[in-house]
Every structure is written in C-alpha cells, then in structure tokens.
Amino acid sequence: MKFQEFTLERIQSLYENTVEHNLSDSGVHPYTLRELLNPEQLSSLLDVELGYGWTNGGTELRQSVANLYKNRTPDDVIITNGSAEANFLLVMSVLNPGDDLIVFVPNYLQMWGWAKALGVNVVEVQLREELGWLPDMDELHAAITPRTKMITICHPNNPTGSLLDEAAMTELVDIARAHDLYLHADEVYRGSELDGHETATFADLYDKAIVTAGLSKALALPGLRIGWLVGPADVIYTCWQAKDYTSITTSAISEYVANIVIQPEKRAEVLNRSRTLLNANVDLLSGWLKENNQYSCHLPKAGGMAFMRYAMPINSTKLIHEIREKRSIMLLPGDVYGLDGYIRIGIGAPIEHLRVGLKELSDYTKNNFA
Ligand SMILES: Cc1ncc(COP(=O)(O)O)c(C=O)c1O
Incomplete structure (x- = not known):
C-alpha cells in the first residue's frame, strides 16, 4: 500500500508552530481548560x-x-x-x-x-x-x-x-x-x-x-x-x-x-463564542479585500477559514513559504487542494493575529507585485 503525501497536514506539521502568526488553522482559537470549565468542574477532573x-x-x-x-x-x-x-x-x-x-x-x-x-x-x-x-x-x-x-x-x-x-x-x-x-x-x-x-x-x-x-x-x-x-x-x-x-x-x-x-x-455557549470571533474576523477580512484588489474571495458562510484567489504571477506554495520566511506568517497554499492561484487564510485566530497577518500580506504584495 502506498500513501500519497497528505500535503495539507504535512505543511502545517512542519511550520505552524515555528511562526509568530499562525493563520493556517481552519478552526476557532482554542480554549484553555480554565476558560472552559467552572471551578467545580475543574476540581472534578482530578477524580x-x-x-x-x-x-x-x-x-x-x-x-x-x-x-x-x-x-x-x-x-x-x-x-x-x-x-x-x-x-x-x-x-x-x-x-x-x-x-x-x-x-x-x-x-x-x-x-x-x-x-x-x-x-x-x-x-x-x-x-x-x-x-x-x-x-x-x-x-x-x-x-x-x-x-x-x-x-x-x-x-x-x-x-x-x-x-x-x-x-x-x-x-x-x-x-x-x-x-x-x-x-x-x-x-x-x-x-x-x-x-x-x-x-x-x-x-x-x-x-x-x-x-x-x-x-x-x-x-x-x-x-x-x-x-x-x-x-x-x-x-x-x-x-x-x-x-x-x-x-x-x-x-x-x-x-x-x-x-x-x-x-x-x-454547547450553545461555546458555539456563540466561535461565531462572535468569526464574524468579527470576516468583517475585518471583507474590509481588507476592498483595499487589496489583487485578492478576491467568496466569503465563508461557516468555518474558520477563507479561500482567497490572488492575481499575482507566483505559485501558491512559493508564495506562502516566502511570506512565512520573510514575515513569520503561516498560510496554506491552494496547491494542497490541487488549486494553484489560491491561498487559505485562517479566520479563527484572535483578531489581532489576523490584523497583523493581513497587514503583512498587503505589505508583501505591494513590495513585490505593485
Ligand atoms: C473537514 C475536516 N475533517 C477532519 C479534520 C480532522 O480534525 P480533527 O481530527 O482534529 O477532529 C479536519 C482538520 O482540519 C477537517 O478540516
């Protein structure tokens, strides 16, 4: 039996913990146990x-x-x-x-x-x-x-x-x-x-x-x-x-x-936290897209990621590695889905991470593809 490399997971495993701003995740920023559980529940964990x-x-x-x-x-x-x-x-x-x-x-x-x-x-x-x-x-x-x-x-x-x-x-x-x-x-x-x-x-x-x-x-x-x-x-x-x-x-x-x-x-409380975070981040992304016309996107209806098309003449894997190496931002290339010309950006991260990530992405794009 021969496995084809699961490139999406491989790229994340290699790099997501090596950058300052990881925008390669598809979920919502995780809880700590302390945030999630009340003191009684935390204490009952010990038993x-x-x-x-x-x-x-x-x-x-x-x-x-x-x-x-x-x-x-x-x-x-x-x-x-x-x-x-x-x-x-x-x-x-x-x-x-x-x-x-x-x-x-x-x-x-x-x-x-x-x-x-x-x-x-x-x-x-x-x-x-x-x-x-x-x-x-x-x-x-x-x-x-x-x-x-x-x-x-x-x-x-x-x-x-x-x-x-x-x-x-x-x-x-x-x-x-x-x-x-x-x-x-x-x-x-x-x-x-x-x-x-x-x-x-x-x-x-x-x-x-x-x-x-x-x-x-x-x-x-x-x-x-x-x-x-x-x-x-x-x-x-x-x-x-x-x-x-x-x-x-x-x-x-x-x-x-x-x-x-x-x-x-x-469950309703946890999902409410997720939706609040995602809505704020999608608003931020949507404003950014209006000012960054090299990128376009059908905004997501659910989930912690957006799949953006870009217009610059560069391969998606090369693009994300350059941004990672030069700006310490981790994104996913469309290549992992067999779709070059796209990048996946996590919108489940804390809004400040996304703000920094988007700013770095615009700066990089302007400096290299103006
Ligand atoms: C659609 C889908 N299914 C399954 C998984 C695996 O997730 P986990 O094993 O953490 O539940 C992922 C992870 O990104 C996913 O996107």
Whole structure:
C-alpha cells in the first residue's frame, strides 16, 4: 500500500508552530481548560479514573452525542480520536478496492487520500467557484456508476466555507437514496455558521447517511482529540471492530470534558463564542479585500477559514513559504487542494493575529507585485 503525501497536514506539521502568526488553522482559537470549565468542574477532573474505558466511547458520552441527532441511540455512535480517526475508520470499514467513492472537491482530502491508498477508485466532482463553491448536481449524476458505493461531502466545506441550501441538501439525499448509496458528510464545521442558523445534519435526513463530527473546529477544542461517527448501527459496529486495530480507545479525561461541552447549554455557549470571533474576523477580512484588489474571495458562510484567489504571477506554495520566511506568517497554499492561484487564510485566530497577518500580506504584495 502506498500513501500519497497528505500535503495539507504535512505543511502545517512542519511550520505552524515555528511562526509568530499562525493563520493556517481552519478552526476557532482554542480554549484553555480554565476558560472552559467552572471551578467545580475543574476540581472534578482530578477524580477522573485514568482507565481505558469503553473502546467505542463511554455509554454516557455516546448517549449525549446521540442526543444531538434525531432518533439515535448510543449504538449508532462511536467516539474516536479526533474526527480524523472517524474518517479513517469509515474508509477502512466500508470501502473495498475497486469501489467508487465520489468526493466533492476541493475538500480536506483525508478520505480522498486514504481511499486511494486502499485501492478505492476516487471520483472527483468539482465545487464550482462560479456557483459560490457549490456543486452542479448534473455532474454528480454523471459521476455515478454501478460501482459507486459512497458519496462524501465536507459540509460546511473546508476550504471555502460554502454551504448547500436546504433544497440542495435534499437533492443530494434524493440522489443517494435513488442509487442506494452511503452518503458521508464530514460536519466538523457545523455549528459555526456565521448567521447563527445551524445547518441541518445529513444524519437526520437519510438512513444511509454517516456523519463525522467532533470538538476540534466549531467547538474550538482540537487538543481534546474527540470526534465521532453517527450512522447505521451495523456500519458503526464495523468501525468499532476496525478501532481495535488503531487507537483502542480515546482519553478518559477528554471524554469527561467532552460530555460537559456537548450538553445543549454549554454547547450553545461555546458555539456563540466561535461565531462572535468569526464574524468579527470576516468583517475585518471583507474590509481588507476592498483595499487589496489583487485578492478576491467568496466569503465563508461557516468555518474558520477563507479561500482567497490572488492575481499575482507566483505559485501558491512559493508564495506562502516566502511570506512565512520573510514575515513569520503561516498560510496554506491552494496547491494542497490541487488549486494553484489560491491561498487559505485562517479566520479563527484572535483578531489581532489576523490584523497583523493581513497587514503583512498587503505589505508583501505591494513590495513585490505593485
Ligand atoms: C473537514 C475536516 N475533517 C477532519 C479534520 C480532522 O480534525 P480533527 O481530527 O482534529 O477532529 C479536519 C482538520 O482540519 C477537517 O478540516
């Protein structure tokens, strides 16, 4: 088996901790435990027993996750180490060499790369910039073959922050149902919608939907490494069997904190913090774009990143490395999505970081490409 480099993660791993202003993240600036929990909760952490726990996640936590969806039980849920492990298990458990997996691109590309390594035939359907980074459903129809087993969508989308409206979500479900396909949605950015209206989850719309979610992005807690899958109980059980070969279980401390965070009132509080920060940063970015006409962007509707097109004659990987080396700002190149001519900028950082980052980016652009 041969892995193609997961360039998006590789570039971040190499450089994101080496710069003064990291604007390469896609989530919201993380909490400390002290900010997140009250003194009583902090003190109760000291009594958490550091055992293995349940390898598919504690029953109480799985019940709390199930409560986030309609008509779900703990058997429809598995808790994973980040949503990355959720995606990993799903590909490993459901797809076989020779199956077709339809992937809307651009997207995070983890499922894309892992499925390819397993010999799955990955079929791309483009999100169209001219449609506000949404798909043309005729292209989806054309991509389906008798070998298609699953469609996967990142929704809200990484890197563009685009969102399907209700009609398009229904259309996608109808297409999956008509062909009896699994529909996988990576919903880690759900809940961070800037207008405050939380998008429906595919898990509530289709019995063969499998949803990835977790605490890392909209909920601003990537260091807890808690994700999950919600889906048909037989699929979840197969993923649980695969988990025996990966990490066995998640951390007892993280599960304990997760169960506090996803209770409705706390979850609403955390999401409110995320949306407040993101809205302020999108306003800043939108003002900056008006004054920096070498850059343009469909502003994101959700998530902690914006995908900007630029007009300068320079390769995106070269551009981000120059800015990193000369200005200590970390951005992501469109190249990691196979889209040169774009950069991804994090808008989930504290506003001062974004302000400095944008100023450095304008100065660099003016000095080099005026
Ligand atoms: C769409 C998407 N899914 C999954 C992940 C993995 O996140 P984590 O494992 O921290 O939950 C990321 C990280 O950027 C992502 O963007």
